Amino acid sequence: MAWDLSVDLIKATVQLEQPLGNGTRTVGTGFLIDAPTPDGKPRTVLVTAAHVFDRMPSVEARIGYRIQNSDGAWRYDPRPLTIRDEAKAPIWTRHPTRDVAAIVIQAPEEFAKAAIPLSWLAQDDTFTQYALGPGDEMMALGFPRGLAANQAGFPILRSGRVASYPLAPSSVFPTFLLDFSVFPGNSGGPVFMAEGARRRPGATEAQEVQFVAGMLTQQVELSGERLEIGIVTHARFIRETVAMIDGVIPPAAPTPDLPATSTTAASTGTHTEP
Structure with missing residues (x-):
């Protein structure tokens, strides 16, 4: 039976929020990764866009867990998440060149089980391997303007077409565009490929293509106008950020993002409390 990456990622994706004390809150999206320690101990890592945490000045944020009751119904159960020390210094790990952050968390057992394996994130050659390019459809999960799919707090699933070329190598093209x-x-939400049947170059049979391509980190603006185009940071940099928790230093910084003529704006924001 085919596995469903969409459902697995929905379960692993959470809303991140912090009240700002004036009736508003700042909201972003994150997702959980199962990333064992070097000695094999279980570990759950939350990843999001670094600017999501940057815009949360207090020590604690809230992470939007969902709990399933004995009758099968779901309820929203946000819990405190410490993101800064007592001096309000960040305790998350930030990628040195990309808008990606990671932090080890103690998730409820149900959520620890929902965390996706690190191996599901695209490798540097994944796009080339499957001949992915402009026009291919990808999915994105998030909480646009803090809105959830339902009262249980599940993320909203949307789709878009790859709008830039080429997609690899990530050392040259660290981001790509999604229409x-x-x-x-939406910031910090996973962007992924979930295609039921695709024929690889040179292959005779179609196969499932399912992997996390990256993380939504920005939107494209030009002269103050939103162009309805998202900027996705390659999954490679999520992998590198998680590895940094264990002291692994990423390779030298890649070249600047494209297109160079566009300005970008962070896609997290401040919202009125419901």
């Missing part, structure tokens, strides 16, 4: 509307609250 869909980006809203405050």
Whole structure:
């Protein structure tokens, strides 16, 4: 039976928020990764866009867990998440050149089980391996303007077409464009490929193509106008950020993002409390 990456990622994706004390809150998206320690001990890592945490000045944020009751119904159960020390210094790990952050968390057992394996994130050659390019459809999960799919707090699933070329290598093209509307609250959400049947170059049979391509980190703006194009940071940099928790230093910084003529704006934002 085919596995469903969409459902697995929905379960692993959470809303991140922090009240700002004036009736508003800042909201973003994150997702959980199962990333064991070097000695094999289980470990759950939350990843999101670094600017999501940057815009949360207090020591604690809230992470939007969902709990399934004995009758099968789900309820939203946000819990405190410490993101800064007592001096309000960040305790998350930040990638040195990309808008990616990672932090080890103690998730409820149900959520620890929902964390996706690190191996599901695209490798540097994944796009080339499957001949992915402009026009291919990818999915994105998030909480646009803090909106969830339902009262249980599940993320909203949307789709868009790859809008840039080429996609590899990530050392030269660390981000790519996705044609869909980006809203405050989408930052940090996973972008993934979930195609039921695709024939690789030179192959005679079609196969499933399912992997996490990257993380939504920005939107494209030009002269103050939103172009309804999202900027996706390659999964390679999520992998590198998780590895940094264990002291692994990423390789030298890649070249600047493209297109160079566009300005970009962070897609997290401030929202009125419901």
